[in-house]
Amino acid sequence: MAVTIYDVARHAGVSPRTVSNVVNDYPFVAAETRRRVRDSIDSLGYRPNLVARNLRRGRTGMIALAVPELAVPYFSELSGAIMDEVAPRSYTVIIEQTDGDPARERALLEDRDRSHVFDGLIFSPLGLGASELGAIPGATPVVLLGERVNEGPFDHVSIDNVAAARSAVEHLASLGCRRIAAIGDQPYETGETAQVRTQGYHEALEAAGLSPDPALVVPTSNFHRSAGAEAMERLLELAEPPDAVFCYNDLLAAGAIRVLLDRGRRVPEDVAVVGFDDAEEGRYSTPTLSTVAPDKHVIAAMAVAQLFRRLDGDIGDPVDLRAPFALEIRESTIGRLQAIAALDGKAGAGRKGRRV
Amino acid sequence: MAVTIYDVARHAGVSPRTVSNVVNDYPFVAAETRRRVRDSIDSLGYRPNLVARNLRRGRTGMIALAVPELAVPYFSELSGAIMDEVAPRSYTVIIEQTDGDPARERALLEDRDRSHVFDGLIFSPLGLGASELGAIPGATPVVLLGERVNEGPFDHVSIDNVAAARSAVEHLASLGCRRIAAIGDQPYETGETAQVRTQGYHEALEAAGLSPDPALVVPTSNFHRSAGAEAMERLLELAEPPDAVFCYNDLLAAGAIRVLLDRGRRVPEDVAVVGFDDAEEGRYSTPTLSTVAPDKHVIAAMAVAQLFRRLDGDIGDPVDLRAPFALEIRESTIGRLQAIAALDGKAGAGRKGRRV
DNA sequence: ATCGATCTCTGCACCGATGCAAACTAGCCG
DNA sequence: CGGCTAGTTTGCATCGGTGCAGAGATCGAT
Missing domain, CATH: 1.10.260.40 (lambda repressor-like DNA-binding domains)
Structure with a gap:
């Protein structure tokens, strides 16, 4: 014993x-x-039983992090950042994979007060829409990640997805691209994050004096590489295929680039590609991937700080926090030689990105 | 309340x-x-307080999974697989990132009995060597992942790393490569997994009648893309640079390939590359990456099954389980045209890999 | 009618810590 | 020297369940 x-x-x-x-x-x-007590503790090797302590204190010392899928780099990188933020507060993180399944997401939210397994929840919803989320109150604090769910009862951390998408598409337009496609729209209720990126895409087109072509906006059912590949195949079948593609995450971009190269198109000379998320893999791929880089460490820090504020008793109105992002310009839009020049020169455009 | x-x-x-x-x-x-009780439970919305139940039962209903780093695809993919295995047994998974820090790894093992936070541990050690691991007994079951720690008190799941490495290098030799390099050796106590891969590498060289050249075996301090890039730079500075590289994981391979292409070497025509882990990204990279594919789902299933066997009271001697692996042959060794042919033809070599 | 077996339900103690408030000591002031 | 404050230690109840064992009830077999 x-x-x-x-x-x-x-x-x-x-x-x-x-x-x-x-x-x-x-x-x-x-x-x-x-x-004397310290000595006894050491010599007996005593460690407090956290289960008992938590029962008495009514806290568990754990927070849950619910993400759609750990195998998606954005989420594994973000999870790592969140765990690093939580560790110094001597809390433990439970990670739940929801696979975007609405039933599992709802169960997580509904049970959070009652099963007493965690004190707070950082939640990146995928299957639940704004209206459903808004209808689930409860005492355990929740911080949502991702695009804003209007009027919800929860705190919320995100980047300005409209501006981020706009900056990516403006960049493509500034390179002289005229037919800029978008891969990853999700035109149904729960696709809020994708939809605001589409909005930014349209705003940038308009600002550049380009007329939108609905055929260039390809929805996908998920954000995996295979979906990016399929979408790209579809775009290449168009009578007037695109000369640039804005992908709503880096995996879609990886799939799209693969198809482009397979079909003999050069990237970026024939088709420029921008991704989203700044997954590490895009820094080493061929070509390296230009991408919108949400500041994951800031997102993690904001989410954790806000959650702990709630745990400490703050009962103010839900807040809406915006983390910065940067546009990382790499070979998939400006080509290898210019990318090297940008890296060598002190010009901020390439390596450091544009802070927003 | x-x-x-x-x-x-x-x-x-x-x-x-x-x-x-x-x-x-x-x-x-x-x-x-x-x-009647069920009705009351439903109408009041009762859920058992798991903390209280666990205190009384002496179990927590959680198992911990300790991996060096979630951002490494192998670990995030494996974690996902393990969580999928655990979910149907109504257990919860706590993921701990150790960053390979020996102190954190030791703390995890030493505290596992005393803080009562989890019932079992699946542990992928990185910083702790065989002798240290062996010296930490305790009642909470542990299943180790990775290369075998001799004579340890713990159950253990791995693939046959020697055979896996051998198959990768044999493949390179069969393509006619004569100077085959290896990136990722870790010639110090805790680098056991790397060392057995080096052993397989040497066995395959010998079998192919190739004489080993110490300069072709490049150790790395970690398994990240940047380390692969640095190692490759080093290899290219040799008087006789390699015509093939076996990398001990896919990230190293990604870094190596990037450097090769940057330096104007063609892959695989000038230098063929094989990775290890079968990360999804290697199926879409340019070129796609030939790699050793440990069967992560089997590894996850074996580890979880064995852990639950212990939780159910099995007190037999530690077991040593071997999961299968396959060699996935893709463009980075056989080129694009042959890879397409292999995919189209029913020949098992490419798509399905070689089961072992 | 008696007995044992089976079924159904319950009271009590306890898992291991902490909240609360009381008890006790010592020191200090007037 | 009484009274008061500050410092130190402690007993008791409690968090919300479950293990254990026993009390009743029911029923068929003898």
């Missing part, structure tokens, strides 16, 4: 309550007593 | 104990009573 607070108390010749006081750094413990 | 078993008992007009019996499907409960 494990060592309990009673074993330590007996060993140190004090009451269990005093051991608890020492463990919790209660100030009014005589130095000598504290020392 | 949350709904407790007492609230349900009062509402249904039975004792708390009976509610517990209903919740736990104790067979000797009258159908009528059961119905």
